[in-house]
Each structure stands twice: as structure tokens, then as C-alpha cells.
Amino acid sequence: MKMLIKNSKVISHSTNGYFNILIEDHLIRKITTNIPEADIVIDASNLITIPGIIDMHAHLREPGYEYKETLKTGLMAAVHGGVTTLGIMPNTNPSIDNLKIANNIKTRAQAYNLARPIIIPSLTKNRAGKELNNIKLLIKNGYKFFSDDGNPIYDAKIMFESLTILKKFNGIIINHCEDTRFKNTDLFESLMVARDVELSKYTGARVHIAHISTSNTIDLIKYAKSENINITCEVTFHHLLLTNREKDPLKKINPPLPDIQTQKKLIENLEHIDIIVSDHAPHSFEEKNLEYENAPNGISGLDVFFPALCSISKKYNIDLEKLIEKVTYQPAKIFNLNNIGDIKEGYYADIVLVDTNKTWDGKIFSKGKNLPYKQLHGKVILTIVNGEIKYDGRK
Missing domain, CATH: 2.30.40.10 (Urease, subunit C, domain 1)
Known part of the structure; x- marks a missing residue:
């Protein structure tokens, strides 16, 4: 037809x-x-x-948290927001940390025949940061992107070991960079970013920094790119559109939303930020209706992906074409996704x-x-x- x-x-x-x-x-x-x-x-x-949007950072909660989201509802939200390819993060229960679970989620997600699923298994067992998964087996079966998602890879030795393995297969680690010892300071994110820049420089392996949010991080990313280090990064559209001076639980997210000055720097340095993602993090009404300190981190985002992108364009007078590039061609290029991300015969x-x-x-x-x-x-x-x-x- x-x-x-x-x-x-x-x-x-x-x-x-x-x-x-x-x-x-x-x-x-x-x-x-x-x-x-x-x-x-x-x-x-x-x-x-436009080409179908490629969102490489989303949480669909299944298995284990189906009251928040299921594969089906998440994939329906994706196509509603213009997303045709979706990176599915492993913070489920149990974690997507072995071939059996990864294959099961992939098969079930594909069966809904909505957005294209890309399963991103965890780097370490149970996302605990203590012991590497059998990433060679996962790579052999087609999985090349790994992340412990909301759990940073604190152990530099584990990060080094995994990068050494992934370098041979052109794989990518997506790291949530956060040092909780420096919470509420500008260092909480950039200290680990600096470490990962050094590890990538030394090994030649590819590190993708998740949802950047601070001025220090931007400076480190610019340095890494100027030195041709294999570092790429993403920003969520929430961090470009929202601030949270009023401590609204609906806007509670990790990393926290920036202040106006930092948001301005993110916008001014979009050319150095490779892709834009949703970091789709659905929660129940009861959870998000708690007091701010007790409410979970995360904003739902798949349903509004294109509208959010269009709003960024209008709010900051940025050519929509430049933003479309960061959610189509650029993620396809970075993650070696063949024959998508462009309108081409x-x-x-x-x-x-x-x-x-x-x-x-x-x-x-x-x-x-x-x-x-x-x-x-x-x-x-x-x-x-x-x-x-x-x-x-x-x-």
C-alpha cells in the first residue's frame, strides 16, 4: 500500500x-x-x-511499577508527543540488568507496535554500582547502550573497566552524574562530569552525560569537545522551560530545575548540547501530592515532547529547525541508529x-x-x- x-x-x-x-x-x-x-x-x-522524534531517555516503569506507567501507556504517550523511537531506562523492579529481562521487555514493547523501543540495560547488577553486568553478552545480543540511570556510577574503577570493554564495541555509557556529598552546591554534578571526561579521554571510549543542568557542566562539556574527547550530552526540555522557585512538587526533578541565570546559560550554549530529551518520569497523583520534601523526583513528558520543543522555539526565538536537529538527526548520529532521524529516500x-x-x-x-x-x-x-x-x- x-x-x-x-x-x-x-x-x-x-x-x-x-x-x-x-x-x-x-x-x-x-x-x-x-x-x-x-x-x-x-x-x-x-x-x-518532521522526522519522528528520537527520545533517548524515558522511564516506562514496567516491570514493578505499573501503577505509575506501563509499556503500552508509555508508548501511546510517546506517539502522541511525536516520539517514534524511545530509549527505555532500566530503573524497574527487577532492574533490566540481564539478557532475559532485556529481551522480554523488548519483545513486549515491540508487540504493541507503537514507537520503536530501544532497551538500555543497567551497567551494574541491580543498578547497585558494585558489580558489572555481563555486558559482553548483552552487546553480543544487540544491546550497546548502558546506564544505571538515576544511580550514578560512583566507582571510578568500575567505570574505567566498563569503558575499556565498551570501547571495543563502540558502545556508550549514559551516566547520571551526581555526587550527593556536594548536594545543594554547584559541584554536585560537575565533579563526576570532570571524572568522566578524564576517563573518556584516557580510554577513548564514549560517555554520554545525562540531563546536564549546571554552568560548570557546560564549561566541562565545551572543554571536552574542544579537545575532541568522546563526550556527548543531553538536556531535558523541562530544564529549558521551567524554574522552581516556588518549590512545587510537580516541578521536583533530579537534577533540580535551574535558576534563571543558569537556564539562560543552557539556552545560550545549546550549540554545545547534543540532544534534547524528555526524561519522562511518570508518578501517581498520590505520590506527587505529598509535601515537597517527600514527593518523588520526576516530571511526565512524553505527551508534550513536540509542544515543549515548539514552546522553546517561540519563547527564546530559536529556529525550530535547530531544535528539530537535536531530537532527530543528532540522536540518530550519536547512537548509530540506522535509517531513522531524517527525511530521506x-x-x-x-x-x-x-x-x-x-x-x-x-x-x-x-x-x-x-x-x-x-x-x-x-x-x-x-x-x-x-x-x-x-x-x-x-x-
Whole structure:
């Protein structure tokens, strides 16, 4: 069956302008100014067509915390927000720390046939930071990205050993950099970032710094890039849009939201920040309704990914094209994700149609309703994954 998207403004790394896109057998077959014949024709006049968003940092809670989120509800939230590829973090119960659990989650997530799941197993057993998992076996079976997620890798020797192994396979460690001994200081994040920069420089292995949030970290990232060290990093859209001077439990997140000055520096240094993520962290209403000190960290985010991106563009007068690059082409490049992240002939038809003149529809498919956003610019109209419509906002 052939599907045609016609009359749309396309924004992507390889294709920009007004084109018609022909989809067949799950692939982008033709990008043309002509109008080919098709079984399904989607008139995208007045809409923008972008590659499917790649979000490499999300928590879907299953197994163990299904009252917060399930694979199905998380993946539904993803396509609602324009996300077609999703990195699933291992902070579950039990942790995704062995091949059996990783394969089980992957198979079940794929069966829902929504967003593409990328399972990110933990680096150490039970995410405890004491003993390395059998990462060679996991790599042999196709898993190349590892993270203990909210648990930093405190032990420099374990970090060194794992980097030495992963260097041989071009694998990546995604590290939550935090030294709790320096909580409430500017050093809490950057001390571990500095260590990881040195370890990456020494081993030549790849480290991806999760959700950066401080001025010191930005300076270290800029240094690492100037020295061609294999360091990449991400920022959440929450850290670019929100502050939390009022100590609102809905805005409680780790790392904490920045003050205005630090947020300004994050925005001014976006060119040095490789990708933008949601750090989707759903919680129940009862949990987030506690006093601030007792409420858990985390903001739900998948449902509003594109609207948040559009809001950043409008708030700071940043070209939307630059932001689209950081959630499509850049993550595909960093994580070696073949044939996605771009609108290009021969690539998988992971495509999102959006309307930047409308506002977020207010719907939340995630079980986690812990979103502090009242209104956001931009609306996802249609999400296509692998050539099939997975979310239709026209209905």
C-alpha cells in the first residue's frame, strides 16, 4: 500500500522545503514536487513535516511499577508527543540488568507496535554500582547502550573497566552524574562530569552525560569537545522551560530545575548540547501530592515532547529547525541508529506532521499526570512509525 503526504513544508537534516513524500513498504520511497499515485493521500497543507522524534531517555516503569506507567501507556504517550523511537531506562523492579529481562521487555514493547523501543540495560547488577553486568553478552545480543540511570556510577574503577570493554564495541555509557556529598552546591554534578571526561579521554571510549543542568557542566562539556574527547550530552526540555522557585512538587526533578541565570546559560550554549530529551518520569497523583520534601523526583513528558520543543522555539526565538536537529538527526548520529532521524529516500518512514499555530491539546495518554504545564505551543497532528499511522490527532 502506498501513502502520500502532499503539500507539506518539510524540516529535516537532508530535506527542507515544500515536497510530496511517497511511502511504500515502510520506507520513504520518493521525495518529489510531483504528485505520485497512492492508496492513501494525506493533505498536509499548512502543516510541517518532521522526522519522528528520537527520545533517548524515558522511564516506562514496567516491570514493578505499573501503577505509575506501563509499556503500552508509555508508548501511546510517546506517539502522541511525536516520539517514534524511545530509549527505555532500566530503573524497574527487577532492574533490566540481564539478557532475559532485556529481551522480554523488548519483545513486549515491540508487540504493541507503537514507537520503536530501544532497551538500555543497567551497567551494574541491580543498578547497585558494585558489580558489572555481563555486558559482553548483552552487546553480543544487540544491546550497546548502558546506564544505571538515576544511580550514578560512583566507582571510578568500575567505570574505567566498563569503558575499556565498551570501547571495543563502540558502545556508550549514559551516566547520571551526581555526587550527593556536594548536594545543594554547584559541584554536585560537575565533579563526576570532570571524572568522566578524564576517563573518556584516557580510554577513548564514549560517555554520554545525562540531563546536564549546571554552568560548570557546560564549561566541562565545551572543554571536552574542544579537545575532541568522546563526550556527548543531553538536556531535558523541562530544564529549558521551567524554574522552581516556588518549590512545587510537580516541578521536583533530579537534577533540580535551574535558576534563571543558569537556564539562560543552557539556552545560550545549546550549540554545545547534543540532544534534547524528555526524561519522562511518570508518578501517581498520590505520590506527587505529598509535601515537597517527600514527593518523588520526576516530571511526565512524553505527551508534550513536540509542544515543549515548539514552546522553546517561540519563547527564546530559536529556529525550530535547530531544535528539530537535536531530537532527530543528532540522536540518530550519536547512537548509530540506522535509517531513522531524517527525511530521506530509503529511510524508514518515521514521520510526524505538526501544527505550530495550534496549542497542545491537553490530552495525557501516560498514566503519569504529573505535568506542570498549563499551555504549550504546537500540536502533533499525525505520527507515522514504519510507514503506519500510530497517532491521528485529526479524529
